[in-house]
Amino acid sequence: MTQAYTRHTGRGSSNPERSGSRARRLLSGGRDRGVWRRGIVLAVFALALAGLMGLHSHIPNAVGNFGSLLETFLPWLGFGIPVLLLLALVRRSGTALLALLLPTVVWLNLFGGLVATKSSGTDGDLTVATHNVNADNADPEGTARDVAAAGADVVALEELTDDAVPTYEKALAGAYKYHSVQGTVGVWSKYPLSDTRPVDIKLGWTRALRSTVRTPEGEVAVYVAHLPSVRVKFNAGFTAGQRDGSAEALGRAIAQEPIKEVVLLGDLNGTMNDRALAPVTSQRMRSTQGAAGDGFGFSWPASLPMARIDQIMVRDLEPVSSWTLPATGSDHLPIAASVRL
Template sequence: MEKDTGTTYATARQRGLLEARRRRPRARDWVVCLFAGLLMALLFGHGLVPEVRGMALAIESFLPWVGAVIAALLIVALLSKAWFGALPAAAALVSWCVIFLPVVATGIASASAAGASEEAVSGWSVVTQNLRAGNPDADVAVAKLIKSGADVVVLQELSGPTLERISPLMDGTFAHRQVAGTVGVWSRFPLSQGRPLALGLGWSRALSMQLESPDGPVQLYAVHLPSVRPSDVTSRNSGLAKLSRMVEADPSPRILVVGDFNAANTDRAFSPLLAILDDARSGFGFTWPASLPATRPDHILFRGFTVSGASVISSPGTDHLATMAWLQPGPTRPTVSFQG
């Protein structure tokens, strides 16, 4: 028998070294760790991102979507067998769940806006829609809102021609209306004490009034906050701060603040309002852009109610979805002070 002299066998020590090298984190692990750490830092520290060139605005407007990025990162780590890197990616995904799953869990169950059954929802309803200035289908859009059965309709971007186009239909359906500048309210219930609000622009884009609802008087604020640009959020932030102070000082047991705030729930400038009011929504309730909703600048904020249902409605000719909620009497939420 010939002797095998060409085969070399690794010693136990050499095999141990090879196994240790296999277990040692590789470059791909460190890359995944780096990205997972950055994403987790955004989740918990987005409030520290400076408002420079729209960085804070972009991050906070679309913050819930960080979860999709983290999930993709975890999948990449698993497929590339970056086991060491998969651990922080999984931790980041758990962190996202801790932050955002309560948002989904505390949202109202979705209700169909078109002919929702009385078993599904109860109470009276309010809907808000940014019509988009110059919308050639504004009359079709408001007809869809009327079909939803809403008792109170709040509209933004009512240019002169748009108001002329929709007034016959809206005034023929609702007995009461209040309009100031480019914001209007139509209601089946009486409206009184309407007055424009100055929230930082040269023309009126907000008003307050008393709504005589079936549950008693409600102080209603219809608003359209200044638009934001990557290089300028100052006007919007100033308007939100003024509105927050007005609402905090309002002693009314039941309050509605409805409209286009140009701010998502995760926006730092919006947090003072969320400290004293709740947001009627189903899940995340994204409303913009209408073609592929990714953030929620439109809100129905309330105090002194419970919400039995919430929905979004797609309307033609506008880049916003409408948001709708059904309201019932509820406990008055205690006012929480904040630093303006």
């Protein structure tokens, strides 16, 4: 009886099973056919994750603007892949491992290009920067100095208050000869500005402007915008209706712009994956970070950046590089880009 038990179980054998045999069975499925029966639930989760990422634009906003909320943090869904991978290995499920290939491919297709270095390493004809300085910023003078230190030719600031504007004007006067403040947004430039005016983004007060920057290589239309904030509320979901309406108004303004070369700077309270920015991006506006940046370039919140809601977009200009600047006294990080005219 004991001998039979030993023969069938291998216990007491002088040649015990090696630890690597489990991994080989998991990959081959040979002697452990249960490897394909286990982990069905994990495989379903993997397929659902792939569906959320790959079909994000088809997820409706009807209930709580869930589609836009998902798109705001879309890259972070990739963290589900290593979690499911670990669970699949613990469960010894070949089915789950096979299913994980799909979300991995989808995530790489969406964001793999952002991980790679795209900066050309050369200087452009125009360097621009934008920063939501935060209305509650306790050190506007220091923030202005930090932004000016980037050496941009054109700087846009958002969330300016009446009390802080004189401080920013004084701190930036030495580096920027020309500037204009319209409502809560402003533009500072080393090159002459003309035809500067507010842009109506349907808020009832001014949070966007348009100006012509006369560079040595030609005129460029510069837009500065601060779209309405979004909130996640338990009883209302992702409250982004006002932001979406302002994005439509901004897109219409850019569509009517007579100058071919356009730069949009500002806090758009939306990522490039968010369908709400389609009225703007449909005007052939493209992200400098997506075209020539290194990494995701997250800008908010400054303490632990999780999303790039501050944007630099261009039309008929060639991005050469795009990057995030060091933190200031704001809850946003400044961002900058170099473009070729």
